[in-house]
Amino acid sequence: MTRPELRPGGPPAGRTGGGDRWGVRGPWSTRTIFAILVVAAAGAYLGFRSTPAADSADAAAFRFFDSVREWVDANRDSHPLFLFGVNYLRLGVRLLVEAVSAALTGLGFAGLVAVAGAVSLVLAGWRAALLAVAGFLSFAVLGLWTESVDTLALTLAAVLLSVLIGVPLGILAARVRWIGSALRPVLDVMQILPTFAYLAPMTLLFLIGSPAAVIATLIYAVPVTIRITQLGIAGVAPVTVEAAAAQGSTRWQLLTKVRLPMARPVLVLAVNQTIMVALSMVVVTALIDAPGLGQNIVRALERVNVGAAFDAGLAIVIMAVVLDRVTTAASRRRPLPWRLAVPVLAAAALVVLLPIGDRVPALSFAAPVNRLTAWVELHWYAGTEWLKNTVTGYLLNPLENLLVTTPWWLFVLFVLGFGLLIAGWRAALVAAAAAVGVAALGLWVHAMQTLATVLVATALTLLGGVWAGISCARHDRLATAVRPLLDAAQTMPSFVYLLPAVALFGASRFTAIVAAVIFAVPPVVRLVERGIRDVPPTVVEAALSAGSTPRQLLWKVQLPMARGGLLLAANQGIVMVLGMVVVGGLVGAGALGYDVVAGFSQREDFGRGLAAGFAIVLLGVLLDRLTQGFHRSKGPSS
Amino acid sequence: MTPAITVTNLWKVFGPRADRVVGTPLAGLSRAELRERTGCLVAVRDVSFEVRPGEVFVVMGLSGSGKSTLVRCLTRLIEPTSGEVCLDGEPVRAMSAKRLRELRRHRVAMVFQHFGLLPHRQVLDNVAYGLEIQGVGRAERHRRAAQMLALVGLTGHEHQLPEQLSGGMQQRVGLARALATDPEVLLFDEPFSALDPLIRRDMQTEVRRLHAEVGKTLVFITHDLTEALSLGDRIAVLRDGELVQVGAPEDLVGAPADGYVADFVRDVPRADVLTLRWVTRPAADGEECDDVPLPQDTVIRDAVPRVLRSGRPVPVVDGDRRVGVVDAEQLLPALLGHRRQVPT
Amino acid sequence: MRISYVAVVCLLLTAGCQGATSDSGDPAPSAGSKGTVNLAINPWVGYESNAAVIEYLLEKKLGYTVETKNLKEEISWQGFETGEVDAIVENWGHDDLKKTYIEEKKVAVDAGPTGNTGIIGWYVPQWMADQYPDITDWKNLNKYAGLFKTSESGGKGQLLDGDPSYVTNDEALVANLKLNYKVVYSGSEAALIKAAQQATAQKKPLLFYFYEPQWLFAKEKYVRVKLPEYTAGCDADPKKVACDYPEYVLDKIVSKKFADTGGAAYQLVKNFKWTNDDQNLVSDYLTNQGMTPERAAEKWVTEHEATWKPWIPAGN
Known part of the structure; x- marks a missing residue:
């Protein structure tokens, strides 16, 4: 998913800096302070380390959340908040989903394929239309027509709501300064929330089923809509707006005749990204009884049936690619004029009326994929097992041990010091407060275990991603070859990545690490490559004419100048890894992810699950602030 | 006759609590000092002038001199901090939002440096935009827009998108758009600075032609002295937000108000700008003169052949009144040197 | 289509003063008629075997439509409340849930043992x-x-x-x-x-x-x-358990609505009862012989008519 790339820079956090940040005293002194900090931390660790008691099963926070649940359960059908608020919301969303779903199924197989093709033709041209028709046909060929339509309906419903809510908010955020600055931190947090953390509160308020799924998806996707709309509206050339204002346009005319039409490509991009993000979330909401392809994936995961999952995963990827290409193409070109569009749509309508059955040749990859998996399991067992044990034994376990045996207050102090050094005092305070929050939730050990997994996965991601990014930036042919792979990888919902990992490594923390690495490497590669390629050609030319070797060019010119891109890659990588590691709770990664899964599947663990959800959010804030502060305060200003 | 535009003691201060500057001792500080003390930037400082109906009034200054801010204050695209702007005697700052919109729709139009065309609309619809938002019907506004396009020589390009046109053509669209609503006043904000020199000259000719044809009041912002001299009936020189001098081109060249203006006009070929008025000397007693006099507002360069051919001093007249004479001795310094000239 | 939604919205507006309960908007129960039965599918093969056979009989012998929903145990119970689930066909104990949903909320009822231990x-x-x-x-x-x-x-x-x-x-x-x-x-x-x-x-x-x-x-x-022997009540406090698991009498739970209006479908679910061997057989079909639930159920049903015949309610 490209989602985290979309966070606009906002004003540099470095504004907090200037004279008051330590970093400005020059690299030597920063390095010294850093060394002192590390030595002090190591000393404190040796002095104070302790084997902590395992997380209590009965922390105050858990009891509180349990009591919230009890209250909600008891008042669901009596308290006005539910009678007139929450339940109506659920009802309204339910009607919407049913309407969308009825519309899609009402068209019938041939009709929906024809309409998809026609709409794509009108909005996005014949290439996209062909792709759409082929993609929709393939759902039937894979034998997943009903499931695909369910997933599509949920996605469309969620996107519709996201656009209805997000576009006006985005416009307001761009036009009204205080709304913009009030929204920014909220959106920041919403964008680092791992998908998993949403689910328990959703079932609490909206129970299970499609409405809860759509609302969860909405919450997940709407920040993207808001952000991109805001960017689009704010990016409209001020001259043109001024020219229109000088002619006496009213504010409404400025919006509808100037700003919105001019921002159209960006708005379509907003819809595109919203769709991508929503699709990935809709798949995850299978865990709270949303119908569709996600169900197939969940089932396949439970059965460790990689073949069955492959078919469903393929359908999801095809859907993602179709929706992505159609909307991307639509953002680049104008729709067909009405005189051409009407006959095209009419032709599609004709197909709807024709009695065409849905007999298509069936094709399933389940059996061959399962054979391949069995073969791999059999023949690679020693290798995969060795890899798993090596990484776990030499990297993961020592790090986890270090983190777990660090007293929480020492960790908080370290976060504070480290944050002050690299991210400015504001980010450091937020990060430290988040750490304190995690401790207060009573899930310290689990949080540290999750953190250890995240850090290892991030290190591997950066290692792989930076290496691949540099290679791509230096070899055009490689970049061209890799680009479609990255495109496909970024349109895939996170859930799909669990499957190859599970097939190879069974249920373990390492499985989650592998899934997270596969998930997060593509955007890192992208950002690194872009960072290096964005180094001005004149600078490269100057360095070459001074006689630099390619290696010197890379290390002395391109990498230092691409630092902004690299650090952004680190920030995004770490946030994505966290999201995936938590989902890894489904496949034995344990810790917070497991708490969340258990929380919405076991009544007695509900409070703990919800607390774990909050802990994940706090962990996300902590990691994001530290790394984001980093690239904002030290990266080249943009 | 009521001036088309009257600007009185106009101030525009950007920055925190800008309204606290005007009318206090702070107002006396220089730009840099004020910025240091309050963080405020004075863009327009106590500017007053009048623009006569039908006149081409040029505001000239270097970048950062506040000229673009000044022109935007005229229709409150930028809200002035203090002072008054009157259009046709009507105070603009007192107008309600609705009245102001009426003003912008019907009475004043503007042409922008970077055109500000709507990229998603065809040329025709760009020109018709002003009429569209007034609620003029589709057929009528397209008819008028087509007329305007013909006026600026863009017939045949109606259905293209702005991006398909060259810069010069885009600015013609901007011009047509401004003319479409038939305003009394046209404001030009450095309209040709983004164009190539050759195109720029074409466009200047175009503006002069249009001015002759439609006879509107023009306020023209530029940083290009040549442009200012060639277009302006009168020129206002702006420096750091302050009005340094207002006058006809020849006043600026002939009698710069200070060193700043003098520096500005130093390289101007004086003979092209100054008239005989600036070099006429009183006739000596009993001096024998040429028979045919020259009018006082003849540009020096145009007078040269006559004077040289004549071999005698040529009388200079203001109407019927004889004001003095010129001979080669008077003309040569203007042709060659940069000697400061003082009008008699 | 549109008209019916307009109607629903109007209905909502008029109903507005009463507030919406958590099951508002559920499809009206199809009392008596052949309708849809929503079966929860919990994530283990034994459960799926029960569900496969019940689904097969409901569809092929009684003419119902069956919707299956992959849900974890607790979430299935929540489904009784929202109307998403009509029946859970292999329940392991869950006395706390029974207390909440059967006794307190009264949205579910016990439909008897499955015969499995x-x-x-x-x-x-x-x-x-x-x-x-x-x-x-x-x-x-x-x-x-x-x-x-x-x-x-x-x-x-x-x-x-x-x-x-x-x-x-x-x-x-x-x-x-x-x-x-x-x-x-x-x-x-x-x-x-x-x-x-x-x-x-x-x-x-x-x-x-x-x-x-x-x-x-x-x-x-x-x-x-061997774990310390189970005695009644030794697992009362889940945090202090130090004894073996009890033997569970596996049973079926259905929603109150389904029990009241489910007709023959409810009767079939209630009558369903077989042995561990029966279930293991179907599970084996599902897991090791690569059959779809429908094929597995079909095979078992054709071979064990004596077992399932009595489940079919009289008159069908």
């Missing part, structure tokens, strides 16, 4: 029991903890559990019996079975949470580890 326990592969005869008593487990160490167990012995949503007291047991073990969740039944099969095939030590009825026991031998 559920056993939950800790198991080791047969070869371990042969090699270390005393390993089958919990008191000796600490002695062998080193054998069960894995990358995931943090230096202790590993006790492999299944899906986090399963009924389990294992974490409490490990703590309260002071065992030097760590509970590791494999995430699913399939992962458990895979681990067990590997442990047998490759003679790898494994201590794992498992249960009967379970088709795997028909293929390979696993030995149950």
